[in-house]
Amino acid sequence: MAQLSKEKFQIIGCENSNAEEILRPSMTYWQDAWRRLKQNKVATASLVILILISLMTIVGPYINGFSFEVTNNDIVNKTPDMKHWFGTDNLGRDIFSRVWAGGRVSIIIGLIGAFVDTVVGSIYGGIAGFFGGFIDDIMMRIVEILGSIPYLVVVILVSLIFSKGIGAIIIAMTITGWVGMARLVRGQLLQIKEQEYVLAATALGANPSRIIAKHLLPNTLGIMIVAITFDIPSFIFGEAFLSYLGQGIQSPNTSWGALASAAQPNLMFYPYQLFFPSLFISLTMLSFTLLGDGLRDALDPRLRQ
Amino acid sequence: MEKILEVKDLKVSFHTYAGEVQAVRGISFHLNKGETLAVVGESGCGKTVTSKSLMRLIPEPPGEIKDGSEILFDGKNICTMSEKELRELRGSDISMIFQDPMTSLNPTMTIGKQISESLIIHRGMSKTEAMTEAIKMLDLVNIPDADKRAHQYPHEFSGGMRQRAMIAIALACNPKILIADEPTTALDVTIQAQIMELIADLQQKLGTAVILVTHDLGVVADVADRIQVMYAGQIIEHGTIDEIFTNPQHPYTWALLQSVPRLGTDNKAKLYSLQGTPPDLLKPPVGCSFAARCEYCMQICREEMPEVTTISENHEVCCWLKHSMAPKVDIPEALRGDK
């Protein structure tokens, strides 16, 4: 301890200046979520992969000059080589182009299906959650019963009713698919309604539409986005499932599921025919799942840093 | 007075992604047989970390009890004990009860079984013997219908009863030390009094020493023999209850005592509150940790850690105001003449 001079013992009082200082730049919820998502390498990689795959479905069929539907009996069942990068199928069609044309269909079904699911489910769940009480009870009973029927069984039956095609498949899958989203939205709304900040807003005189717009919606939006991201792969899977049962997309149109199921019987001899569509189904579903995981973490307000 | 626990230069840190948080920065104290030591301080001062460290209940990683720390109990250093020795110590020589009785009990196990667990492990009792003893314990903590209650689950108990059950679990093997970490914070005021009375009562009957961790000075006044005040990971003052209440020396202790509302306060008077927030323990201040909030802060306070000044045999304080070169500062008006 060095020399202790008398001045050092003068009372100067407390600093008090920066105790209440805000130490970091304030960000909105969405900015913070986006920042956190970017930090998540796995989720970012998935997003990149998905964007790449989507791009390929748009331009892919045109890249190597072979049409996805023109048949050619001379080059049937060729293994992948320099001309046909993914090989050819049993009618001589280039698999590379078919995979991307099929991808188009699969992804579109996924996107539209998830969208319809979300819209219908949110409205239904929103009404149930918002009004609560008796209305909520009845609506939820209906949802419970609908939910007890195995989803894919309904899909199969409904697909029998409508003639085949993209529209029919989407209808079949969304008819009971919205149930999950409805439950989610309703659950979230019920939870938020109980929160004290809603009570505070009401006490301050906010009218219902304002409460909905500024408090209920933004908090539900996060959950919805995550749910959509998880919903898309289940549509892709569902469509593939239908194809395996013969109810899916019909020739000459194709989808990943249709390609896979057509190739299944030839697994022993031409495994590559099954390999490529399966690869992309899995990769796409995987990417959506990982992205969904990342989104869920990024949008969770409790993990804000 | 016989010492049963001695802590020397305890340092505990947590390794986080942001760096090393020094939660406890070199504290030393002791506990005598059968006495009640109160550890007071605001949230984040390190009192809970200290109490959990006594039984090595801090997860290591990310926590770390730094080298050079010593916790001496019964001739052994708890800091260097093996897992096996620790397990023998816990629940049998030293026990702990926690803040929230609602979440501190296993929801899928009957109360009786939870009490029996320690008895079976530490006293080698059979299941039936342990259950009988457990019922006796429930009786001891004044839970009516003990034999029925022993077969019930935590959610069937009220808050106060759950805390009693916790006490029963902790005292089942008659430990030498009971660490009570904010035992009444989560309870109603009326129940608080009951629980504190119960602890004092049991302490007399069983001769247990109690370390009572709390931020509520009101609770302390009735039961404690000695008090130590913690701030930012350090002990800034400690003494017997009389000395602290009648002759407090540290400005922080003054602030704490002044914050307790009194019966005689004038209707219109403003309640005292201390400005500011505790320092960031990622980068602890170089000098006295209380400097930023102290109205008697001096230049030296910001530059160097104060030395320990002995006021009497049991009363020590860590403040530059006690230095010979410092101006004379009296105990604040509001605290004078207060017993």
Added chain:
Amino acid sequence: MFKFILKRLGYMFVTLWIVATITFMLIHAIPGDPLASMARKLPDQIRANFYAKYGLDQPVVVQYGRFMKNIVLHGDLGESLAYQGRKVTDVIKIHAPISARLGIQAVAMGFFIGVSLGVLAAFNRGRWPDYLVMFIAILGISVPSFVMASLLQYFFTVKNMWLPTTGWGTFTHTILPSIALSFGSIATYARYMRANTLDVIGQDYILTAKSKGITKLALVWKHVIRNAILPAITILGPQLAGIFVGSFIIESIFSIPGFGFNFVTSVSDRDYTMVMGQTVFLCALVIIAYVLVDIVYGLIDPRIRLTGEKR
């Protein structure tokens, strides 16, 4: 408690009835003549007889009445259109046990392996077992069961002839299909249990237990797992349902003569009455499974057992 079970059972019957009705409506909404799809040229008289036999010439309401009556009073789920005289219940009796065997193996694998992996991951958070389990889990959720089945089939039966490719009969025939069928379940359970176990580990009562000086084993078994596994039972219902349905494809790929395979064939044969009967049976199984799981959970969780209500 008794009230709880009664309520659940009552609920079950109502749901069963509604589901049977919905199935009926769906089947009867399918456009076209059910007999037209049987590529047989039938003289009008025989066609009329056919209709009369199946009651297809009656108004829908009457058909519905007959349908329900048959189910409730006779346990009769109908008769096949494609194969005369073949009752749905006969088909079920022959094929369901096969699927049951496969399904039970898959469910058991899914539950035990999945739960164990999840707990393992939780206790080794941030270390390699955790990453390995998470990797398996992500794979299981994203890779569709038919892809997994094809992969397994290709690798284990085509490239290396270690196991039979298709068919049913011996234990070795059940290995690959069970794995393919259970993979998704294993993944789901692993993820779920990992999250749950981590949650439980962070609870206050675990600290209390530790402070009593109990052994690590006792801590894990009596305190952590006992609490963490409860919610895992609640998802047993949907997992069972998933496995029932998943069997459709797996059985097709491995040519296993099970219930699922049969269902798929009936659909592509347009054997509507068969499809209807099988669907009702399947839905009934699912609903009963859900209710049973609910009841079992209610019995195990002391919080529900004593108060008789969901918390």
